[in-house]
Amino acid sequence: MSTHTDSTTPMPAPNTKHFLTVDDLTADELHAVLEKAATYKQQLASGESHADLAGKTLAMVFEKPSTRTRVSFETGMTQLGGHAVFLGPDDTQLDRGEPIKDTARALSGYVDVIMARLFDHEDLSELAAYADVPVVNGLTDDAHPCQTLADLQTIQEQFGDLSEVTAAWVGDGNNVAQSFAKGCAMTGIDLTVATPEGYGLSDETLEACADLGDEPTVTHDPAEAVADADVVYTDVWVSMGEEDEREEKVAAFDGFQLNEDLLSGSDTKVMHCLPAHRGEEVDDDTIEGERSLIWQQAENRMHAQKALLTSVVRGF
Missing domain, CATH: 3.40.50.1370 (Aspartate/ornithine carbamoyltransferase)
Structure with missing residues (x-):
């Protein structure tokens, strides 16, 4: 991926909650996520619908190959009633020189949340800095919080x-x-x-x-x-x-x-x-x-x- 072309970093969008490392959650938020995960697992097992993200779209940006990360996010988004868009290394302009901040702002106009699986954690941090929607870490060299x-x-x-x-x-x-x-x-x-x-x-x-x-x-x-x-x-x-x-x-x-x-x-x-x-x-x-x-x-x-x-x- 490309790097910053200037030193200006925007203020985060109001109420945007990124998840780049596990401690981006508070302890209470972490326990709430675990409780909700258990509920979703029970609902799926019983055949109960839980379309809590109906009409929402997830962009999945991948620099690295994946089995579990891609399938679990894409299937999960479907179960939530939403839609996932897979963007592999050949599907974006990042490898052709587009700055990360440009991709971040463009995607923010199309989707409701971005998941990225990248080599360099600094690239993920830059993506989050310029995105107006939540950014989720699907894996970087520093962290695998999901x-x-x-x-x-x-x-x-x-x-x-x-x-x-x-x-x-x-x-x-x-x-x-x-x-x-x-x-x-x-x-x-x-x-x-x-x-x-x-x-x-x-x-x-x-x-x-x-x-x-x-x-x-x-x-x-x-x-x-x-x-x-x-x-x-x-x-x-x-x-x-x-x-x-x-x-x-x-x-x-x-x-x-x-x-x-x-x-x-x-x-x-x-x-x-x-x-x-x-x-x-x-x-x-x-x-x-x-x-x-x-x-x-x-x-x-x-x-x-x-x-x-x-x-x-x-x-x-």
């Missing part, structure tokens, strides 16, 4: 009161981990993060967690992290765009795979945001076994995002 909403919904379904849950993150301190850590801080989940040295959460994330609630416990020992965990979460070691680091990262993460050896002696549940590199960060038996909450977690992307879209468009 995934966190689904994660928290899944944990709540499994364990109930989030403030009574002990969780572990085992793996890379990437964008998913950073958003999850903030979500845990906001909801009172007791989180331990285990990463190899040099792959931990950013200082900014740890400081934000402290401001939001509590910092996670940090360790380099995956066995220590999972010892008392109700649920343990992992993600790929080599993220999209890091393929040239594969050999180095796979070596660094030796011993961090979620498998029965690491989890034996407990009934710890397992989560993964997908797609998974089976045999690297998690083995096949664990994904397919009784510990797995992964498919429930994947489905909940749709329900949580429906709740978020309704909230940012119509208000909390």
Whole structure:
């Protein structure tokens, strides 16, 4: 994407609620979204209509490939009675040099909400700065807050009161981990993060967690992290765009795979945001076994995002 062509940044449109990071919500708003997500899931299961965004349009701007993000947003918008427009890399003028601010203002005249899945978080921030409609982060290099909403919904379904849950993150301190850590801080989940040295959460994330609630416990020992965990979460070691680091990262993460050896002696549940590199960060038996909450977690992307879209468009 292109960058700013000048230093002028407009004031946000009145009452526009963007969702670029999970802590763009207050704790009360976050809990309200989770409650609404649970309601939508129940309504869908019972065949009850919930066309709360009838006549509304969602623009979906994608720089990165996607399975879950595209299908969950598009299907969810249909269930809400609205319409979604997919805009891939070849469908806009951004790759042909149009400034982000021009695209933001043009889309704002056509649609009611924009979801963007971009490489650079700064590009998303610029899109939001110039849009007059809510902008939702579908994933950037810094954050994946919609995934966190689904994660928290899944944990709540499994364990109930989030403030009574002990969780572990085992793996890379990437964008998913950073958003999850903030979500845990906001909801009172007791989180331990285990990463190899040099792959931990950013200082900014740890400081934000402290401001939001509590910092996670940090360790380099995956066995220590999972010892008392109700649920343990992992993600790929080599993220999209890091393929040239594969050999180095796979070596660094030796011993961090979620498998029965690491989890034996407990009934710890397992989560993964997908797609998974089976045999690297998690083995096949664990994904397919009784510990797995992964498919429930994947489905909940749709329900949580429906709740978020309704909230940012119509208000909390």
